[in-house]
Amino acid sequence: MDANWLVVADEVRAAVADGRPVVALESTLIAHGLPWPANLETARESEAAIREQGAVPATIAVLGGVPTVGLTAAQLEEIATREGVWKASRRDLAAAVALKKHAATTVSATMALARAAGIRVFATGGIGGAHRESDFDISADLTELARTPVLVVCSGAKSILDLPRTLEILETYAVPVLGYQTEQFPTFYTAGAVGAVARVESPAEAAAVFAAHVRMGGGGGAVLAQPCPEAVAISAEEFNLALNEAEIDATAEGIAGPQLTPFLLSRLAELTQGKTLAANRTLIVNNATLAAQVAKELL
Template identity: 55%
Template sequence: MSTPSITPEVRTALAGNRPVVALESTILSHGLPPGRNREVAARIEAVVREAGAVPATIAVLGGVARVGLTDAELDHVCDPANDLVKLSRRDLGAAFALGRDGATTVAATAALAHAAGIDVFATGGLGGVHRGARETWDVSADLDVLASTPVLVVCSGVKSILDIGATLELLETRSVPVLGYGTDEFPAFYRRESGHRVPWRVDTPAEAAAVVAAHRASVPGASGVLLANPIPSGSEMAAELHDRLLAEGLELTRDVHGKDVTPALLEHFHGASGGASLDANEALVLANAALAAQVAVELRG
């Protein structure tokens, strides 16, 4: 992998063993509408700073992996006129060689964060096993990257359009530790509970950091750790609205596959929920960024 371009602030923090939190850019370019995406980008970085860590939003610009973005670069990522490509890890080489602009998914962000020396990453939701994967083999690359990249990923579970049980089974098969933050149930993005239990529960950033540190120091292999943080209770989408939108989304995305599924689903949720899904998405990613920063601080303490 080519050496990422790291901003001076992030490079200085890493050199001084200060806490740094990686942030993905796909949520900005593909997950939120223009205008709001730039506001959220600033708020995510602000909550990371407030918790005592340095934010490092990651994207590919002009064929170069950027770890930490300037205000102008964030403007560029958030401007729909620039039509950034959605980049998973498999797409990075092509984007580098062809000089493209791209927003990084969980898989690409985790890989680039690790290459830069960052070991904590906050996102909204993890990709997973899609419903019907027995026939389609449609499984997110996020899971394999998490199984082979020693980065802590803080998320609000996976979206309910996915097969959550199969996703958890695959994480177990790949020996990825899954922690529930203040919960015994794995969250389902817009909803706090999925009906599936988590194998381990932690209730403080210090406990989460202790598990991560022990995993890295004492467990053979190079897998990451997944910290599942439920959406704040006051921001959870109402069950009736969620279930209706989910049923409609499953029907609308029946013939959609791969990395096109999530944007199609989000577009439906955003358009049909009267803004409720956008509010929920913003609330959960901010909560995850704050928690990731708190754990990063504990890891460097």
């Protein structure tokens, strides 16, 4: 069950204790990934989608130094509107706690806190991965997946990354990667896919594979990747043109490190006249729905 150093909402605690389905949600996309008011709207829509499937949502963040699993409506709005919220990966959690900061959790930090609270399924937009311009800029999401037994439902890794390399690293770390009704790894909000993954046709199959992975001592988590809906997916040509321009802008402004991904996502939304933002919002809610369906099958 949950550790004594974090706060778990009563509803979430009761659901975990009773063996009812719970889905974790990250907060970085609220504080850093989406602009106001789309960030709060998407967070609310994701939680509502999970409830519609009969599961309990648990949005996760650090509030005043307290890791919190299951934000209230007021806390959700605070993360969406507050200035100076940290972007915290697993590495940053101790600093956020000790320094009593407000911090939005990335995939890696959310996985760690979800695991501590006894939650096995987590929904997000896209995981981090290997960046295209540096051999050393590799997201902590990948190492977290290698060691923390949480199933991450996403639409692949973010399109700004080196996706084939990201997929190879996941293989090296022995992280099962499942394609939801697809044999290839989705490319986030662009139309297309890369590599080869194990296909599952239903939430029940996805749950069965993850359960087998954990039962057989896999040790870490798994990825369930669902393609972005075709109606809102961006063409690869349009996206690549916009990304090239966004990367030039980032270099000119000296943007790097943890701030690079939020900058690129924001600039891409501008350059595509909001197409990437619309696609991102749609796939986030779709993934929340699928995650809830899988969580029910894991019971």
